[in-house]
Amino acid sequence: MRKFVFVALLLVLSVVAFSRVTITMTAGAVGKELEVLYAQLDRFMKANPDIKVSVMPMPNSSTERHDLYVTYLASGEKEPTVLMLDVIWPAEFAPYLEDLTADKAYFELDKFLPGTVKAATVGGKIVAVPWFTDAGLLYYRKDLLEKYGFKNPPKTWDELVTIAKTITAKEKNVVGFVWQGARYEGLVCDFMEYLISFGGDVLDDAGNVIVNSPASVKALQFMVDLIYKEKVSPQAVTTYMEEEARRKFQNGEAVFMRNWPYAWSLLNDPKDSKVAGKVGVAPLPAGPSGKSAATLGGWMLGINKNATPEEKAAAKKLVKFLTSYDEQLYKAINAGQNPTMMDVYKNAELKKAAPFMVELYGMFINAAPRPRTAKYSEISDVIQKYAHAALTQQMTAQKAIEEMAKELNKVLGK
């Protein structure tokens, strides 16, 4: 009898299991990202009992995630079904992603920030749905600036250096400015911000390499000077990624930090943060060109072309759910990741939880994209290599920019 019940139970269970579609999605774990996603998926699975979503957590470093995707996609596997894609990847991975152009209305893409949709469009085809957007921000210690009589955050890079020097001369165990200087994708983001605010750029609209200019040399020289001449940044920024910089700032050991919006909710968590309530956010300072630039970051959700039709249908439902108004609002408030849907910025709740998102809306929609090409990985590799060589004083800024331009031309076949 007991055996019979057991077999029957097994049978029922297996029928239930097989009638459900199981899809997998990749996800990051920067800050509170993963926690928030699990809560969202619980809601999704309750509303859609026929779909089971399993999460494949990914490394925090975007470069390492890229490696995993190359392995999955090149092998023609149908997993992961839903891929979390960095804003710079769609062109490269487009041949492996489901074409979503016909679903434009279903995903309500006309309600999204146009810049993010443009980044998800490759050769006229939409291959992903923008999930959250990012832009480089300047975090500063409100309390320290006030203590030394600075009413406003710095408007220019020179002002930042002056303020940082004044404060660090008197405060113990505090460095001036931390940012991302390790040799990885994040360095390209930081480098682009200096470059553009000094009036340079890497490629022009026609895709020609224009990085070899006096403005670029000055921009890179300024980054080097922050470390060795002005000494406002510790030498160790050449080994920092986002989280290293955040930890330093969160421990109250830095006056300024360049980072993405995700840091906001973590810095203001009184349990773990020594600077909760003492942090301000401003646009990054302007360079001699008078321009201030923030690199466009952010992630999108794409669907694996090799998935079965049932899996694709379930994946579309999931993407739609995660990018809906309510879920974007929830993610913005709880994980501090900026919405891609324009209307969410008008929400009063968001304004209360993350006032800077609403205040800096103009900056987020104007964030500067990194070079857009299918060869982006190669370009990024070259920029990382030479910018890092200058930051670690293996090369002068002048020489690094010259070599960078030479190699970029080679990569692009010019």
Add this chain to the structure above:
Amino acid sequence: MKVKTKETVVAWWMVFPAILVISIIAFFPLFKTFYDSFYEFGLRPDIERKFVGFGNYVSLFKDSRFIAALKNTIFFTVVSVALETAFGLLIAIIVNQPFKLRGMVRAAMLIPWAIPTAISSQMWKWMFNDQGGIMTRFLENLGIIEHGVPILGMPQTAMWAIIAVDVWKTTPFMALLILAGLQLIPEELYEAARIDGANLWQRFTKITLPMLRSTIAVALIFRTLDALRVFDVVFIMTRGSVNTETLAVYNRVLLMDRAFTGSWFGYGSALSVVIFLLISIFAIIYIKSLKLKLD
């Protein structure tokens, strides 16, 4: 005569599964890599496959990044293997002496070897961290480095830090192999030498070292081959920045970062073949110079 042929046939059938498995898991990928190295292609479906003969090899030796990686790899290999052999020999001789708790010491010695490299590299990366890393503190207090210097962010120190981690990790392996060799040396040889009046140094150079030759040769081959394709410790600690890029780390860039961006896969395969040949050369040098018999 007939019996013998029959036995040979049976023997062949018994060896066949092993040959089959080795062919599938070792020879096929090796052959495929050789084959791919003569083509220019990428993994992106719209990139055409083009035969270029030895073209990839020619451009490889004109690639300054490859040359730098080759130099780094050889430097890493020579220094780390030399240090590991010296320390390994010393430790093996010490733990071969009878003393209290010898068993425990021998077991404890193996801990660094037992920790997966990915984990120990990350652990050391934190110890070398500028914010509260214990190695950084230690070296600062000794006055070897200035305060605030990132050990892994400086070309002068990063490679040495990586070598230190590798030596820490693999010396136990060397010591263990050499210890096994030491235990095979008959005690009578030492007794006879003592009767003949040989001193400690003479006993070491005339008995211990010659008797250990084949053991050390095997250990050296193992370690050198491992060191020539070093990837994990370098990739985790510095990602190949500040002049620490080794051949395998460069190969990752070619085969992963650039898999879909252009025709780099054949070039990467050529680099894999070069690593393979480099390892073969080292192996042959060892086998010849240490007069090792493989069968």
